[in-house]
Amino acid sequence: MTCxxxxxxxxxxxxxxxxxxxxxxxxxHLAECAACTRTMRELEQARDLAMSLPAHPVxxxxxxxLWARIESGEAAPEVPVISSVPGLQRVRWFLLGAAAAALxxxxxxxxxxxxxxxxxxxxxxxxxxxxxPGVTLAGxxxxxxxxxxxxxxxxxxCIDGTRSLQSRLAEVEVxxxxxDLRALQHELDPELRRVRASVxxxxxxxxxxxxxxxxxxxxxNLHVVERSLEMVREAxxxxxxxxxxxxxxxxxxxxxxxxxFVPAQLDPNTFFQRxxxxxxxxxxxxxxxxxxxQIVRDPAGGEPRATGILIRGGR
Amino acid sequence: MNPxxxxxxxxxTLAAFHRALAEHADGLKTFATRLLRDAxxxxxxxxxxxxxLYRHLHEVPENAFxxxxxxxxxxxxxxxxxxxxxxxxxxxxxxxxxxxxPVPVDTRHDRPEDAAHAREVQVRIQAxxxxxxxxxxxAFLLCEMQGLSYEDAAAILNCPVKTxxxxxFRARQRFKEALGDLIRV
Numbered sequence: 413m414t415c416x417x418x419x420x421x422x423x424x425x426x427x428x429x430x431x432x433x434x435x436x437x438x439x440x441h442l443a444e445c446a447a448c449t450r451t452m453r454e455l456e457q458a459r460d461l462a463m464s465l466p467a468h469p470v471x472x473x474x475x476x477x478l479w480a481r482i483e484s485g486e487a488a489p490e491v492p493v494i495s496s497v498p499g500l501q502r503v504r505w506f507l508l509g510a511a512a513a514a515l516x517x518x519x520x521x522x523x524x525x526x527x528x529x530x531x532x533x534x535x536x537x538x539x540x541x542x543x544x545p546g547v548t549l550a551g552x553x554x555x556x557x558x559x560x561x562x563x564x565x566x567x568x569x570c571i572d573g574t575r576s577l578q579s580r581l582a583e584v585e586v587x588x589x590x591x592d593l594r595a596l597q598h599e600l601d602p603e604l605r606r607v608r609a610s611v612x613x614x615x616x617x618x619x620x621x622x623x624x625x626x627x628x629x630x631x632x633n634l635h636v637v638e639r640s641l642e643m644v645r646e647a648x649x650x651x652x653x654x655x656x657x658x659x660x661x662x663x664x665x666x667x668x669x670x671x672x673f674v675p676a677q678l679d680p681n682t683f684f685q686r687x688x689x690x691x692x693x694x695x696x697x698x699x700x701x702x703x704x705x706q707i708v709r710d711p712a713g714g715e716p717r718a719t720g721i722l723i724r725g726g727r
Numbered sequence: 728m729n730p731x732x733x734x735x736x737x738x739x740t741l742a743a744f745h746r747a748l749a750e751h752a753d754g755l756k757t758f759a760t761r762l763l764r765d766a767x768x769x770x771x772x773x774x775x776x777x778x779x780l781y782r783h784l785h786e787v788p789e790n791a792f793x794x795x796x797x798x799x800x801x802x803x804x805x806x807x808x809x810x811x812x813x814x815x816x817x818x819x820x821x822x823x824x825x826x827x828x829p830v831p832v833d834t835r836h837d838r839p840e841d842a843a844h845a846r847e848v849q850v851r852i853q854a855x856x857x858x859x860x861x862x863x864x865x866a867f868l869l870c871e872m873q874g875l876s877y878e879d880a881a882a883i884l885n886c887p888v889k890t891x892x893x894x895x896f897r898a899r900q901r902f903k904e905a906l907g908d909l910i911r912v
Contacts, residue, residue: 423896457910462852470773486778
């Protein structure tokens with residue numbers, strides 16, 4: 413690749429958007445190319461300049477005026493093109509809506525008086541019926557919801573935190589001559605603690621038999637993460653940091669359960685309320701609030717039908 | 728609409744709305760100000776965006792509040808810019824549109840000459856941002872200055888993620904070139 417071809421990678425790299433392979437290639441190129449290194453520094457400085465511009469805070473009366481407008485029942489202005497939410501967001505919202513609709517459908521199905529011959533026997537088997545409206549839906553299984561959400565959160569935290577660490581440590585390659593080891597370790601400390609906490613959570617869940625199914629090689633992977641965290645924290649030289657980075661690169665953490673399966677017979681209101689309560693109480697919530705929800709089809713095949721929803725934790 | 732006719736949001740959703748107000752109002756106004764070059768209009772737009780969100784609270788998931796607000800604000804801004812352009816065509820003597828928006832007072836400098844220099848630099852930075860074509864400026868403001876992800880910016884700008892990345896790259900190049908003498912490596 414030529415320097416020109418690396419230019420857009422420099423921009424993506426500023427935002428941490430480069431895949432690991434391309435990032436490694438870019439870092440190797442930067443180690444040899446003074447011109448591109450200079451461009452990278454210029455982009456960083458330009459960013460600092462842009463960020464130095466003071467914000468335009470809203471006026472002191474902004475909230476009061478807004479609430480006065482809300483309380484007076486003022487109609488919101490026409491929102492242009494609001495119905496056409498594009499791309500990924502549209503897909504997410506569609507899936508969210510579809511998941512909620514599917515759940516409502518299933519709930520409606522359950523609350524309907526029993527028919528003599530169900531047309532979808534696989535669903536009938538999975539979801540015991542209750543005749544009267546307003547009864548508690550059978551199989552809510554809410555006690556499993558929070559442990560499962562916790563597992564998804566912890567796994568996402570572990571994966572994201574490990575990736576973030578990998579990425580930070582990769583900078584060591586470029587800045588190895590100018591690195592202040594203690595300052596870097598101090599800077600990384602919150603990230604190390606976060607990953608460590610997620611490793612502890614996953615271990616505890618495994619011991620308490622709360623993680624089903626158990627991901628393959630969980631112990632080995634968690635051990636490598638744990639060991640690498642210690643290496644970063646206790647490193648006395650840049651070489652030791654690089655060794656930790658290599659460890660983290662080798663680790664296979666993808667099989668960890670980023671996914672949380674929620675049974676379809678759960679009442680959607682209860683589900684969202686409980687989930688929100690759970691996440692609101694989670695000090696790391698901002699990392700996990702970005703969830704993707706999708707319908708899971710009956711793995712047994714047959715008529716395509718939602719059997720539950722899947723939530724993916726993490727960024 | 729009468730408030731009694733509108734379903735009240737549940738406490739959790741209302742709490743999320745309050746959080747969004749606290750976290751995003753300033754950013755939204757800053758974004759609109761830099762897009763429109765008009766702080767007063769930007770404040771109105773930020774407020775209209777929150778009002779719209781309040782009306783659609785039951786439809787918008789909390790994790791989508793931020794991109795939703797920016798998308799609405801951006802649409803309002805583009806609408807205003809279009810109307811301005813139309814007005815400018817009708818009244819060619821309307822010069823206000825080209826006046827730069829004053830930079831907010833930066834109180835971090837004690838000495839008057841430092842403050843004057845800082846102000847001069849800020850005017851240059853602001854001018855460099857305003858000189859960007861709107862499509863580049865939007866990507867720059869959202870990703871570089873407001874810290875939104877490429878995915879959220881793509882949803883706001885109604886374009887593919889790759890396009891956001893390309894526009895941001897072009898914007899950064901132009902911005903860097905415009906401020907060449909302020910950048911010392």
